[in-house]
Amino acid sequence: MHDLPQQLANGLILGALYGLVAIGYTMVYGIVQLINFAHGEIVMVGGFGALTAYLALPGGTTLWLALPLMLIAGILVSTLTAVAAERFAYRPLRTAPRLAPLITAIGLSIVLQQLVFSFYPDAKKARVFPKIPGDPFELGSVTVQRSDIFLIIAAPLCMLALGWFVTRTRSGRAMQATSQDPDTAKLMGIDTDRIIVMAFAIGAAFAAVAAVAYGLRSGQIDFRMGFLLGLKAFTAAVLGGIGNIYGAMLGGVALGLAEALATGYIQHLPGMHLFGGGAWKDVWAFVLLILVLLVRPQGLLGERVADRA
Amino acid sequence: MRHRSAVVVSIAVIGALSISACGSRGEKKSGDGNAGATTVTIGVDAPLTGDLSALGLGIRNSVELAVKQANEKNEVPGVKFEIKALDDTGKPAPGQQNATQLVADKNVIGVVGPLNSSVAQSMQQIFNDANLVQISPANTGVALSQGEKWASGDKARPFKSYFRTATTDAVQGPFAAQFLAKDAKKTKVFLIDDQKTYGAGLAATFKGEFVKQGGTIVGEEHVNPDDRDFAAVVTKVKSSGAEAVYYGGEYPAAGPLSLQLKDAGLTIPLMGGDGIQSGDFIKLNPKSAGDYATAVGLPVEALPTAAKFIADYKTAGYKDAYETYGGYSYDSGWAIIEAVKNVVKDNGGKLPSNPRAKVVEAVQKVSFDGVTGKVSFDEFGDTTNKQLTVYTVKDGKWAVEKSGTFSG
Numbered sequence: 001m002h003d004l005p006q007q008l009a010n011g012l013i014l015g016a017l018y019g020l021v022a023i024g025y026t027m028v029y030g031i032v033q034l035i036n037f038a039h040g041e042i043v044m045v046g047g048f049g050a051l052t053a054y055l056a057l058p059g060g061t062t063l064w065l066a067l068p069l070m071l072i073a074g075i076l077v078s079t080l081t082a083v084a085a086e087r088f089a090y091r092p093l094r095t096a097p098r099l100a101p102l103i104t105a106i107g108l109s110i111v112l113q114q115l116v117f118s119f120y121p122d123a124k125k126a127r128v129f130p131k132i133p134g135d136p137f138e139l140g141s142v143t144v145q146r147s148d149i150f151l152i153i154a155a156p157l158c159m160l161a162l163g164w165f166v167t168r169t170r171s172g173r174a175m176q177a178t179s180q181d182p183d184t185a186k187l188m189g190i191d192t193d194r195i196i197v198m199a200f201a202i203g204a205a206f207a208a209v210a211a212v213a214y215g216l217r218s219g220q221i222d223f224r225m226g227f228l229l230g231l232k233a234f235t236a237a238v239l240g241g242i243g244n245i246y247g248a249m250l251g252g253v254a255l256g257l258a259e260a261l262a263t264g265y266i267q268h269l270p271g272m273h274l275f276g277g278g279a280w281k282d283v284w285a286f287v288l289l290i291l292v293l294l295v296r297p298q299g300l301l302g303e304r305v306a307d308r309a
Numbered sequence: 310m311r312h313r314s315a316v317v318v319s320i321a322v323i324g325a326l327s328i329s330a331c332g333s334r335g336e337k338k339s340g341d342g343n344a345g346a347t348t349v350t351i352g353v354d355a356p357l358t359g360d361l362s363a364l365g366l367g368i369r370n371s372v373e374l375a376v377k378q379a380n381e382k383n384e385v386p387g388v389k390f391e392i393k394a395l396d397d398t399g400k401p402a403p404g405q406q407n408a409t410q411l412v413a414d415k416n417v418i419g420v421v422g423p424l425n426s427s428v429a430q431s432m433q434q435i436f437n438d439a440n441l442v443q444i445s446p447a448n449t450g451v452a453l454s455q456g457e458k459w460a461s462g463d464k465a466r467p468f469k470s471y472f473r474t475a476t477t478d479a480v481q482g483p484f485a486a487q488f489l490a491k492d493a494k495k496t497k498v499f500l501i502d503d504q505k506t507y508g509a510g511l512a513a514t515f516k517g518e519f520v521k522q523g524g525t526i527v528g529e530e531h532v533n534p535d536d537r538d539f540a541a542v543v544t545k546v547k548s549s550g551a552e553a554v555y556y557g558g559e560y561p562a563a564g565p566l567s568l569q570l571k572d573a574g575l576t577i578p579l580m581g582g583d584g585i586q587s588g589d590f591i592k593l594n595p596k597s598a599g600d601y602a603t604a605v606g607l608p609v610e611a612l613p614t615a616a617k618f619i620a621d622y623k624t625a626g627y628k629d630a631y632e633t634y635g636g637y638s639y640d641s642g643w644a645i646i647e648a649v650k651n652v653v654k655d656n657g658g659k660l661p662s663n664p665r666a667k668v669v670e671a672v673q674k675v676s677f678d679g680v681t682g683k684v685s686f687d688e689f690g691d692t693t694n695k696q697l698t699v700y701t702v703k704d705g706k707w708a709v710e711k712s713g714t715f716s717g
Contacts, residue, residue: 002546010540017539041330117358126561128592136574143547146571218537219591222360257430263530263541279504279531285712 002141007264008257009142015256016155017217019024020210021233022248023162024082024203028242030179032094035070037105037179040230041112042078046208047129047221048120049077054130063132066213067150067200081112082204086197107239110225116223124221131213147216154209159249162202166245171198179243225235235289250300258288341374346389347660351376352411353392354422354432356399360561363589364424368396368446372421374618374625375642385650387659393417397428404428405435412439418668419444421638421644425504426450429471437468439667443715444644445473446637449583449605450506451514454689464689472690474637474681475643476605476697477484479508480715481582482514482557483693484697485603489553489580490522492699493601493710497527498552501542501566503534503558512557512685519555527551532562539566543573553577559584564593571596586633586700586707597702601710606681607696608709609636615680640679648672 024039034041053073057066087109093101116123132146144152166172177185178195186192214229215221232255240251262284267276275283292300311620353372369392376390393414397404404423410433411417423429426448433453436443454463454473463519469523478628482632489495498519502512509531522533528549530542543566544622554570556563556579567579567590579600585603594600609615618639629637648671653660661667676685684695696714700707 003544006544006547007541010544014538014540042512085686124362125589126360126564126593131568131572131595143573147572219568219595220537222561224535225537260541264545277530278536278539279533280542283531 003264005142006142007260009144011257011260012253013148013151013256014259015229015253016249017210017213017237017252018229018233018236018255019249019252020155020158020206020213021229022236022252023158023206023245024240025234025237026242026245026248027199028202029237030245031175031182031189032196034088034090035055035103035234036090036104036200036203037102037230037234038089038227039203039233040226042082042085042204042226043207044221044223045081045112045116046074046078046097046204047215047225048116048123048127048209048223050074050212050215051066051129051221065132071209071212074212076205077206078208078211079201080273082200082207083197084306086200091193091196092097094306105200107228113223115234117275120223123223126220127139129219129221131219141240144273145217150216151213154213155249158206158209159246162206162245163204167246171195175199213284232285235285239289239292239299241299244299244301247299247301253284254300255288258285320504324649329630333334343464346387348389348391348416349377349418349649349660349684350391350414350416350663351395351642352414352417352420352422353394353406354397354404354411354420354428355394355424357394357396361399361424362560363587363629364388364447364632364634365396365399366627367631367635368422368424368638370627370629370633371446371618371622371635371641374441374622374627375639377647378621378624379643379646383651384646388649390646390649390655391502397423397425398529399420399425399428399667401425401428401431405431405682408432408435412436412441414597417441418649418664419447421641421645423448424634424688425505426453426510427588429453430506433468433471437470440470440669442470442472442645442648442665442669442672444641444672445471445475447475447634448473448507448640449475449478450510451477451479452506452510454691455479469673469690472644472672474636474641474684474692474694476692476695476715477681478514479584481605481697482511482516483518484523484715485555485580485582485601486515486518486524486700487715488601488711490519490524492532492711493578493692495552497522497525497550497552499528499530499549499554500526501530501532501546501554501556501558503556503562504531505534505558507550507584508534508557508559510557511584512555515555525668527552530561532558532566534558534562535676536562537565539569542566543569543575543665546570547573547575554579554583556585560590560593564590564597567600568596578706583633588630589705590631591702591705598705600702602700602707604633604693604698604700605639605696606698607712608698608700609680612636612680614678614681636679636681640642640681640684643673643677643679644675644684647675647677651675681686 028036035143050070053070236251236255242248259281263278271309355368389561395407397403429448502508583604586604651671652667697712697714701710
């Protein structure tokens with residue numbers, strides 16, 4: 001167990017990544033009750049946006065200069081894609097039965113994958129993503145990668161900014177109001193269409209940050225990266241209580257820790273040697289989800305809400 | 310109505326996309342001349358898109374080159390060859406569909422492929438039932454040719470239509486184990502595999518021989534082929550005190566795995582089989598210097614027989630490299646062409662009305678000098694060429710470390 005601090009750190013960092021993606025699911029669900037299954041692909045296009053910016057920069061540009069530009073490009077691409085998706089794929093279906101936009105979301109996710117696959121140069125294979133150069137930092141017995149420092153700084157920063165936005169700004173409060181009751185909010189003079197677009201855009205911006213973090217961590221991105229990441233983040237959102245912004249981050253961290261600890265230790269528990277290790281980490285992540293849903297169906301931070309009349 | 314039409318449109322789009330994804334990409338016809346000749350098709354099944362497409366495109370191009378040259382030389386008078394390349398994306402299900410499609414095409418006289426052992430598993434029965442010869446340039450899973458019980462010495466060939474020009478993991482894993490133990494002098498190895506037919510088989514045969522050589526397996530891990538985040542596994546490797554990692558699997562996961570090992574401050578090499586011996590492994594992994602990979606046969610570049618192949622491949626102007634399996638694919642294509650030639654010769658100068666079964670028999674008997682050495686098959690359909698090479702990453706390229714013939 002002497003590597004426990006390292007595994008906890010691994011889990012926290014992975015969890016922060018899941019949390020950033022989960023925000024997008026949660027915000028959209030909180031306001032329009034839509035599970036945007038194309039959100040994983042919003043992450044993916046953000047990654048390719050950032051990569052494009054990196055490739056467009058002259059060779060030899062330091063990453064400290066490139067990284068902000070990559071982030072801006074990623075956020076731009078993700079946000080535009082999400083806003084366009086909302087306008088053309090979801091808004092026309094807003095009054096349709098709940099199943100219709102869900103199907104569209106799945107369709108959209110395939111469309112986005114295929115677009116990148118077909119039109120982005122060499123996207124048929126994994127594309128190399130830059131890493132932050134330099135040796136890792138040693139904090140006691142814990143090794144922290146330079147690339148992960150980006151995530152360690154970005155995730156809390158994004159959370160704080162979002163918290164401030166939602167509670168302190170007019171738009172943020174309008175967002176809360178819309179999430180509670182869109183019809184009444186509209187009667188109170190809130191432009192709910194604008195608020196919904198904003199929820200998509202903020203989720204997409206977070207997705208782009210997550211995409212850059214993912215690329216920096218694994219040194220590569222590919223057109224299918226959004227699928228598994230999106231599924232994990234959706235799990236994190238449900239785990240934390242879907243619709244709750246802080247719940248998304250908490251759910252992400254819980255999921256990340258569950259994966260790291262399952263890979264590290266379940267194998268060593270008596271009678272469990274067949275069910276441990278990296279191959280089973282996804283299984284344990286979903287077992288955790290089921291357990292939480294059995295005990296607390298609304299998720300860790302979710303509130304039990306009465307069905308709207 | 311507007312809403313309903315939106316749903317219909319989105320369903321139609323999904324449908325169209327999934328059909329186009331399953332369909333055949335990159336089908337190419339080649340060669341001309343020989344007007345009035347019988348046209349026969351050599352099928353190719355390989356991942357032409359997706360993670361493993363670097364290897365797959367190398368396979369397709371090399372077979373195409375073989376076919377083009379056979380036509381130019383009028384190798385089999387009265388017969389004109391063309392290829393039909395289908396994309397299996399490296400997965401068993403599309404591979405099985407492709408097999409069915411190739412069997413249904415009466416012009417297809419033989420198939421080169423696939424890349425992955427797990428894909429081959431899903432195709433063998435279909436080809437065997439149709440008596441259609443299949444030659445894989447890359448499968449190394451032992452059970453494919455020697456039956457499930459091969460490890461206990463009970464070898465039985467399950468499908469008489471299946472051949473391969475690549476040696477098996479029964480040879481490749483142990484060869485790597487001997488190299489790590491004897492040449493690289495490693496005593497403690499951490500074993501990781503991706504649980505696919507190829508990766509798990511390779512890891513298992515490696516383990517057997519490494520323990521026999523007196524080495525210790527200090528830890529074992531299984532990962533999922535789609536994983537790109539190995540932090541938790543890397544932590545386990547680090548605390549195990551391993552001197553090397555042996556990975557059974559392919560480069561899309563092996564690249565980031567090796568990179569994350571080195572990022573975590575581990576200065577130990579990662580070794581794998583031919584599944585990681587791709588240029589993309591190095592591209593995806595800037596810290597790959599010193600990593601090892603075994604590959605079947607001798608390096609194509611080092612063989613005098615291969616110089617012409619390399620020059621011709623260059624002249625043909627393919628955008629993608631021939632990669633690890635190019636030479637084997639070229640030889641597989643030629644094995645089918647040779648077999649057809651012999652069948653035609655035995656049938657008085659023209660193709661018999663039902664040539665498939667005859668071609669299977671003829672492939673069993675082929676023997677010629679290919680670009681990878683002697684091309685012929687033993688009683689299991691395995692290549693008789695048991696040579697292997699260990700490569701290491703040096704100056705951003707795979708360099709030959711050691712070549713040899715495996716002996717038990």
